Amino acid sequence: MPKQSFSQMLTDIDTIIKQQVIPLEPLFLSQQWEQLYQQMDQIRLQVKAQGLWAPNLPDSVGGMSLSIRQLGQISEVTGQSPLGHYCFGCQAPDAGNAELLHMYANEYIKTNFLLPLAQGEIRSCFAMTEPHTAGSNPTLLDTSAELIDGQWVINGRKWFTTAADGANFTIVMAVTDPDAPKHLRASMIIVPLDNPGYQNLRNIPVMGHSGSGYYSHSEIEFKNCKVPANHLIGEQGQGFKMAQQRLGPGRIHHCMRWIGIANRCFDLMCQHVLQRQITPTSTLADQPVIQTKIAESYAAINASRCLVMETAKIIDEQGFDAAKHHISMIKFEAANMLQLVVNHALQSMGALGMTDDSIIAFFYREERAARIYDGPDEVHKLSLAKSLLKKYL
Ligand SMILES: Cc1cc2nc3c(=O)[nH]c(=O)nc-3n(C[C@H](O)[C@H](O)[C@H](O)COP(=O)(O)OP(=O)(O)OC[C@H]3O[C@@H](n4cnc5c(N)ncnc54)[C@H](O)[C@@H]3O)c2cc1C
The missing domain is CATH 2.40.110.10 (Butyryl-CoA Dehydrogenase, subunit A, domain 2)
Structure with missing residues (x-):
């Protein structure tokens, strides 16, 4: 764990995301992969030098050994850009795989696969x-x-x-x-x-x-x-048990990242509506229907953050098993919050929101899958409802 305070770390990460990572997004959206990876590799070296690498992993494999609450705060910041997690060495699915190997793999696998993976040398x-x-x-x-x-x-x-x-x-x-x-x-x-x-x-x-x-x-x-x-x-026949162990943390990582995406969309929406003139004397921001979108988005983001951080607190204090139902709850709640905010942002930006001139269209098409991967909404709702109903039997 580096010596600076956690709040200083968050500020440093935010600065790297805003000043160095977000400016690379045009390369990403225009699919100039070679140039993009070269530049991201430079940022990765700097991130390592600043002691900000792999916030999800323990320091025994080169990570930051943070609590889940601290990881949540970092993921919200790195989640602002689709390139953020990669630059900080905590992108899916490597993050979940590294956590799984750290928990269950034999020494041969740890040496040959986990260590280079944790260092970002391989994917x-x-x-x-x-x-x-x-x-x-x-x-x-x-x-x-x-x-x-x-x-x-x-x-x-x-x-x-x-x-x-x-x-x-x-x-x-x-x-x-x-x-x-x-x-x-x-x-x-x-x-x-x-x-x-x-x-x-x-x-x-x-x-x-x-x-x-x-x-x-x-x-x-x-x-x-x-x-x-x-x-x-691990052990033969333990695949499902380990999949649950892998997906539990994976789900909360995603929820934390989605809050970061929603923040970014919210910022872009507010900036756009304030400067978009719709009459000689007014902007979109003066319109009550637009203000409603802003208020709804803000409330939804904050509600999700409260639930996710409450879940992170349970995990930190009592472990993943104790947070099982909270994880199901935030998985569908945060995924749907994300759909609402991205949709509001896209609508407020009009045709621009549909183009790759803005990151919104990427979030709209890529993050629809949030309601499907790592367990569709329906499966998490069923699991939560069943456990809640048991208390009334
Ligand atoms: C972008 C993306 C990335 C992914 N990455 C990976 C990856 O890296 N590795 C990997 O192994 N998988 C990955 N997946 C797969 C993902 O985990 C599965 O899509 C998910 O588990 C759902 O399985 P399925 O697609 O077969 O849907 P099905 O199981 O066929 O279900 C179809 C739909 O039926 C509904 N449904 C399902 N079960 C129930 C139920 N019990 N009651 C009511 N309704 C139900 C849901 O709406 C669901 O979306 C990814 C998927 C996406 C979209």
């Missing part, structure tokens, strides 16, 4: 969802891994493997014990992506954009893909 991805089975119920998945002569032989197809394009390895969730009870059937295994049994079939076009690098979602295939037995993460 990773997480392959659980399949095109032909319902991702909302991963006990149905059917990608298989069989232990034959000391090697896992993996067969199956996955999709929406975020950031597979250019990643060094994936964590694949596969059925290792088909006859076991449904929550004990699957395991997690590391597959280096230069393996001849692995193929990236395509970057899936999402809302008209195929993306690249860590901003892509791939369909991938394992065909008699062989990896050594020691590539198993």
Whole structure:
């Protein structure tokens, strides 16, 4: 943990985001990847030198060893730009993968995969969802891994493997014990992506954009893909337990980041309506319907922040298991707050909001998925409602 105060750290991070990261967004929106990554790598070096690298990880692997509440405050600041988390070494899915490996992996995996991942030297991805089975119920998945002569032989197809394009390895969730009870059937295994049994079939076009690098979602295939037995993460058959451990923190990271995105959209909306003349003597900001959008957005952002920080406090004091229902609540609440604020911002900006001249259109198309990934709204609502109803039985 660096020596400066936490509030000074937040100020320093905000300055880097506003002065160095946001100015790179035109390169991102015009898909000039090479130039973009070169410049982001420079920022990463500076972030490391300032002791602001990997706020989600413990210092034993080069992170900042922060509480979840402090991480929340940082994620809100880095979330202002889609490039923010990458520049500070805490982008999904690497963040969740590194946390998982830190908790469960053997020494071989920690040395060869976790350490370079935590340092930002390589990227990773997480392959659980399949095109032909319902991702909302991963006990149905059917990608298989069989232990034959000391090697896992993996067969199956996955999709929406975020950031597979250019990643060094994936964590694949596969059925290792088909006859076991449904929550004990699957395991997690590391597959280096230069393996001849692995193929990236395509970057899936999402809302008209195929993306690249860590901003892509791939369909991938394992065909008699062989990896050594020691590539198993944790215990055989514990895949679901570890997936829950990985997704719990992952969900709160997303919620924290979404508040940052909503703040950015709110700022852009307010700045735009104040300068947009609609009559010779008035601007959009003078219109009550626009003021209503601003008030609704502000209230929604603040309500989400209260819930997310309350959840973070429970996690800090009692652990992730105690916060399970709070995490379900904020997952759908914050995702819907984000839709409201991005939509209000886009509408207030008119045609400009639809273009890649503003970051709003990117947030509108990319963040619609917030209501689907890491558990759709419906699944979290069902889980929360069931636990609440139990108290009335
Ligand atoms: C942008 C993006 C990135 C992603 N990244 C990854 C990744 O990196 N790795 C990975 O493994 N997966 C990833 N996913 C996949 C994601 O986790 C799944 O899409 C999600 O779990 C839902 O599964 P599904 O798409 O198969 O929908 P289904 O399970 O087929 O469900 C379809 C819809 O049905 C409704 N529904 C589902 N269950 C219920 C229920 N019980 N009751 C009522 N309604 C229900 C919901 O509205 C849901 O959206 C990503 C998805 C997106 C969109």
